[in-house]
Amino acid sequence: MEIFVSIIIGVLTMCAVYLVLSRSLLRIIIGTALFSHAAHLLVLTTAGLKTGAAPVLVDGVTEFTDPLPQALVLTAIVISFGVTAFFLVLAYRTYQELSTDNMEEMKGTESYD
Amino acid sequence: MINLPVFPIVIPALAAILMMFMPKRVQLQRGMALGALVITSIVSLFLVHTVSTEGIQTLNLGSWQAPFGITLVSDMLSALLVTTSTLLTLFIVWFAVHYFSDSYEGNYLYIAMLFLLVGVNGAFTTGDIFNLFVFFEVFLMSSYVLIVLGGRGVQLRESIKYLLVNIIASALFVMSVALLYGVTGTLNLADLAMKIPLVDNPDVITVIGVLFVIVFGMKGALVPLHYWLPGAYVVAPTPILAMFGALLTKVGIYSILRTYTLLFDGNGDFLQTFLMVLAALTIFIGMTGAIAYNDVKLIIIYNIMIAVGVILYGISVNTQTSLEGSLYYLIHDMLIKAVLFMLVGMMIGITKSGQLRDMGGLITRFPLFGWTFFVAALSLAGIPPLSGFFGKLLIVSGGMNEGELFGPLLVLISSLFVLYSVMKIFLNGFWGEAKREYDGPLAPYTKRLIVPVFLLLAIAVAYGFGAEAIHPYITQAIEPLVNPEIYIDAVIKE
Numbered sequence: 367m368e369i370f371v372s373i374i375i376g377v378l379t380m381c382a383v384y385l386v387l388s389r390s391l392l393r394i395i396i397g398t399a400l401f402s403h404a405a406h407l408l409v410l411t412t413a414g415l416k417t418g419a420a421p422v423l424v425d426g427v428t429e430f431t432d433p434l435p436q437a438l439v440l441t442a443i444v445i446s447f448g449v450t451a452f453f454l455v456l457a458y459r460t461y462q463e464l465s466t467d468n469m470e471e472m473k474g475t476e477s478y479d
Numbered sequence: 480m481i482n483l484p485v486f487p488i489v490i491p492a493l494a495a496i497l498m499m500f501m502p503k504r505v506q507l508q509r510g511m512a513l514g515a516l517v518i519t520s521i522v523s524l525f526l527v528h529t530v531s532t533e534g535i536q537t538l539n540l541g542s543w544q545a546p547f548g549i550t551l552v553s554d555m556l557s558a559l560l561v562t563t564s565t566l567l568t569l570f571i572v573w574f575a576v577h578y579f580s581d582s583y584e585g586n587y588l589y590i591a592m593l594f595l596l597v598g599v600n601g602a603f604t605t606g607d608i609f610n611l612f613v614f615f616e617v618f619l620m621s622s623y624v625l626i627v628l629g630g631r632g633v634q635l636r637e638s639i640k641y642l643l644v645n646i647i648a649s650a651l652f653v654m655s656v657a658l659l660y661g662v663t664g665t666l667n668l669a670d671l672a673m674k675i676p677l678v679d680n681p682d683v684i685t686v687i688g689v690l691f692v693i694v695f696g697m698k699g700a701l702v703p704l705h706y707w708l709p710g711a712y713v714v715a716p717t718p719i720l721a722m723f724g725a726l727l728t729k730v731g732i733y734s735i736l737r738t739y740t741l742l743f744d745g746n747g748d749f750l751q752t753f754l755m756v757l758a759a760l761t762i763f764i765g766m767t768g769a770i771a772y773n774d775v776k777l778i779i780i781y782n783i784m785i786a787v788g789v790i791l792y793g794i795s796v797n798t799q800t801s802l803e804g805s806l807y808y809l810i811h812d813m814l815i816k817a818v819l820f821m822l823v824g825m826m827i828g829i830t831k832s833g834q835l836r837d838m839g840g841l842i843t844r845f846p847l848f849g850w851t852f853f854v855a856a857l858s859l860a861g862i863p864p865l866s867g868f869f870g871k872l873l874i875v876s877g878g879m880n881e882g883e884l885f886g887p888l889l890v891l892i893s894s895l896f897v898l899y900s901v902m903k904i905f906l907n908g909f910w911g912e913a914k915r916e917y918d919g920p921l922a923p924y925t926k927r928l929i930v931p932v933f934l935l936l937a938i939a940v941a942y943g944f945g946a947e948a949i950h951p952y953i954t955q956a957i958e959p960l961v962n963p964e965i966y967i968d969a970v971i972k973e
Contacts, residue, residue: 401647402649402650402653405657435660438657438666442612442653449616449623452620452623453639456635456642457639460636463631463632464635472640
């Protein structure tokens, strides 16, 4: 199971890198979202994808899932959700201001003053 | 006062939350922000005093014993850095009160600045590596808000790049934390320091160490991860630039200092060499940029990179002397960079141009402003007895004691380049003939703006002259880094 999920993480990262390297702003944002998905899956996977009873509720359970990665991943998901929302709004505002979503046209060479 | 370590995080957070309910009452916002910062400064000074008399202060949040819960650890290192950042924010907010227009201040400006301080103080204080990530996100989110405030075209364009770099760095951070947890099964820094030597495959730890250096290096603008820095910083308005330049890159450096000395130190020479090469490259690229540009903001921005490289070199040498030098230089650089950014911001505000060719003769009209810049410039270059000198002295002698020659030499040469780059600003900007009548928007307010800058510079100068008095604190801060047992014992009490 871990091997299978590891391959998924690899594929997700691959797609994310491809998308982040493209020119369109929207694709880049989707790329960052995929990249954070890959990171979150990695948190769950490295701790081991065991199945079994819940860890805290009952005494004497030997086969249980580690609850900590789930807590970590929840925090990380919430954060990346917020950041992605911010990024989308920023991208839209930039599109309004500069009338382009092409990163090639957003190179900074002119004076900043 | 068991809760003392948490106050520098909670007080600004509470003030910011209260201020969110009245975003348009600018007068009240200024008062509350300054009040909260004064209280936080007093508390953090008290924290330094407590740590110096009673040793490392720890707080287990929710009474979950370490290593199971989140622990806040205030050793002298974090207490000193918390105090410095809080004082800096206080003076920068004071400067911002006079700098910005009312309409700009009404856009949650002070709230974002306070939350940035919350994140920075939290990152300095936390003793848990995932919690470090969370506090990184807190100050990053505030920095995203601060960098887009104003919404000019160039600002938005550079913000996108800044956001993108930091989102990728955050994802990498989560990944490296995941790998570390997978290998060791713990997230508490002290517990990690105990368990990492027990891992049977040390190469895995080296890989994770490199990943962490990449993550923190992106924040700290180490070459070759620095490309975002000049563009993103140069578009930010002056007080915000001062905050970013003084605090954000330094958090990255602090994280490298903490994780490297605590976790990855006993892990062979690879990481040490890796850090040393990065430090040398960063100094080199910083020097090139600092002398190449004629834009005053960009010159100081490239000086950030030189400073980061110098501090990182001290960390990579990793002896008591060189680490003391790094910490001394870190605090010096936080103070003096804020001063310099505010000063060049004033130059731009007065002359309406960032280019040196449009300036000149400022000192005849604003003598105090000119001499403040002169002292700040000398201090940045490390002319004794100003504050930059002692840090560099300790770093260089630390490197020499280890038989290094190239590193100390590069640090010394970098001082010359720093001196040249800031003197270029002084000679072209302040001396000579005025090119025209300066009627920039800030010209009438110079007297008011110079007060916080002058006071902050006075603190920096006192920091240099009082090096002997401060030295015991610096030594106490470095001890847990050289002997991680002190840190571990303080956190995990048997």
